[in-house]
Amino acid sequence: MGIKMRIFHTLAATFAAVMLMATATQAADKVTLQLKWVTQAQFAGYFVARDKGFYSDENLEVEIKPGGPDIAPTQVIAGGGADVTVEWMPAALAARERGLPLVNIAQPFKSSGMMLTCLADTGISQPSDLAGRTIGVWFFGNEYPFLSWMSQLGIPTDGSENGVTVLKQGYNVDPLLQRQADCISTMTYNEYWQVIDAGIAADDLVTFKYEDQGVATLEDGLYVLEERLSDPEFVDKMVRFVRASMRGWKYAEENPDEATAIVLENDMSGASTEKHQRRMMGEIAKLTAGSDGSLAEADYERTVATLLGGGSDPVITMAPEGAWSSVITNQAL
Secondary structure, X not given: OOHHHHHHHHXXXXXXXXXXXXXXXXXXXXXXXXXXXXXXXXHHHHHHHHHOOHHHHOOEEEEEEOOEOOEOHHHHHHOOOOOEEEXXXXXXXXXXXXXXXXXXXXXXXXXXXEEEEEEHHHOOOOHHHHOOXXXXXXXXXXXXXXHHHHHHHOOOOOOOOOOOEEEEOOOOOHHXXXXXXXXXXXXXXXXXXXXXXXXXXXXHEEEEEHHHHOOOOOOOEEEEEHHHHHOHHHHHHHHHHHHHHHHHHHHHHHOHHHXXXXXXXXXXXXXXXXXXXXXXXXXXXXXXXXXXXXXXXHHHHHHHHHHHOOOOOOOOOOOOOOOEOOHHHHHHO
């Protein structure tokens, strides 16, 4: 091969390498995701999407920020600390009414995991038996499905003889274990199993799923600030992000053991146990099953109706406008 030809091939190879590096650099669009809670199987789809390279396939570099008891996802995204956040719709709609224009762009969770867990020896066997009882309830927006449910049953929440006494419940199951409450709020994938692990048999418990009572509200949706949806580049990033995330969720559903292992690898706190996370992954898969990531308008309307009907102090005072958009999912899915 002549000198000129060798020089030509060398230049061509160098040019190709430079172009490849430039493309890779240009393609690495960064996205920051704020989780609603700590690293656990509740968010497996996002960790799977990152670890399996699904985000990379969409030319994304995704930072996943765990939440916690002192982290409010709405405040993080309002302050510019995240591009997109995982949030429950009651909190998102409440924030929107207060002036933070959050918009739901995707809904990976189709069903609600919220329920009441009661001690069977209290004699509670049906919802009407809750009258006259002490009930542990989560607040900060999570109380409104309960208040709406009691309103529909005609049971006051003022602690009266024929009403319920509401106990503000922390992020544990102690009120039930210590018999401070007849029933407590639990999630099908988390606190319920904490009760079981504490030594109380399933047969000694009575549970009421909000989904079965018709007052379930949407949980674990993806939210962004409304103004950012006017930016075509941001919309394009979110289309790719949602597409890859849903790919992660479906992979997690089909491969729960591998998904559990990925979650544990990403838990820097080391607080999770394999047994608990594996069980959680199985329950979470039931909630994401049937969802392609798009928000069903009927589910949205049910959530709004529940929140508006939450007694004398509803979480929202009027039906919101522009609180969700199908722009992203229409393109992503």
